[in-house]
Amino acid sequence: MNNIEELFNKFLDCINCLQEALNVSFGEALTETFDNLENNQIKVELGAPDKETVAKLSKKYADLHYDELTQQVKVQLFTYLTLKAINEDGLDPNQMPTPPIIATIIAMFMQKLLPDKKQVIVDPAIGSGNLLFSIINQLKKANHSRSNFQLFGIDNDEEMLNFADISAHLNKIDIELFCQDALTPWLFAKPDIVVSDIPIGYYPDDDNAANFATEAEKGHSFAHFLFIEQIIKSLRPDGYAFLVVPQAILSGKGGSDFMPWLSEKVYLRAIIELPDNLFQNKFNQKSVLVFQNHGEQAKNCEVFLTKLDSFKNEEDLIKLNVKLNEWYTKNIH
Template structure:
């Protein structure tokens, strides 16, 4: 058993023990476990957990040697446990953490396109926070650990926000989190950049959907289309959005309806079709969409279109980076 597997089993044992003691969901026990470990104190409310459980938990926590674990290991174990929470608690497929390789590609484009100054980055579908935190860590690494980013996140699910809150703490990042429907007016002013893995599916509140041009003519509207419209409304003039979106809205019949509207509202910069094997469910295949809002004398350019057959080899990312550099030199710089 290697180190990460052993660590995972030890942490899992702690979470499941607390879950049974408190009679709560796996996700609730997970966030409380890490909250206890981060604060070096076991939280007791209304006598729960009882003294015997607290004593047993203390013994289990000591065996973890939590304070001696690296930040990277803590984040890795926490991410694996979130995946288990998604399965154990039968959470929505949209609440699955974004694959790390997708964050790497998003960070690659952000590093090239964003200015080297303090900017506000918002994720209006933050979920567990995996995408945003992974992107920011890579940008910091490329920028000599310089933290140029003020982070904001929205989700309408309090459990997801709890996951994101713990995740931010483990990654050493400060973030302002807002519990709200992201398709209602945002509770903060226009961000400089939006990063998001958009939820796929139908938006149930038809009355609110009627406020959007991308609403369906009949029945419920697609949440991911409404999200894109909402992002455009809230994004600063001339600023960028880096979105993980359903591939179907960019191609085929879906694309023929949506893309002309989108092309009229923003300047498309890049569409990166991700390999089929990145996502478990073939009906949920995704692409990365990069666009820039109109304004601030921003001009149109050629769109970088590319399809990635695989992301398992380092040369695949190197090839993408070469294409990005060539496109940037020709169109942006």
């Protein structure tokens, strides 16, 4: 058994112990466990957990040697445990963490396209924060640990925001989090950049959907169409969006009405079809969509189009980067 597996099982034991004592969901016990460990104190409210459980947990926590773990290991363990919480608590599949390789692709494009100045970035469907935090860590690494971002996150699920809060703390990232329906007006200034793995499915609030041009003619509207429209409305002029979207909306029947509408509203910059083997079946396949809002600095140009066959080794990323450099030199620089 390798070290990370051993640690995972020890953390799992701590979480299960606390979950049983407090009679809460796995996710709640997970966030409280990391909260206890980060604060080096077991939180007791109204006598729970009881003294016996506190004594038991104190021994289990000591056995973790938490303060000796690296930041990277803490983040890795929390990510694995978040995955388990989403499965265990029967949460929405939209809330599953985005594969890390997708964050790498988005970070490559952001490094090319974004000006070197303070940027306000929002993820309006932040979930556990995996996608945004992974991107920010990569941008900081490429920028000699310098962070030039003001971050905001939105989600309508308080438990997911608790995960994002702990994850931000473990990643040493400052972010303001808002619990709201992201399809209602955002509670902060227009961002320069939106990064998001767009939720897929139907949006239940037909009254609010009526405020959108992408509203369905009959029945519930598609949340993914409404989300993209909301992002366009909320972005500042010249602002960029880097989105993970269902592949079906970009081509074929699904995109026959939507793509012409989108092409009128923004300047498309890139569509990257992700490898088929990243997804369990063809109906779940996704692409990365990059666009820029209309504005004084924005202009039309050739769209970067590519389909990625795999990410089995570093060469696949190098090839993508070469293509990106060629496109950038020809169209943007």
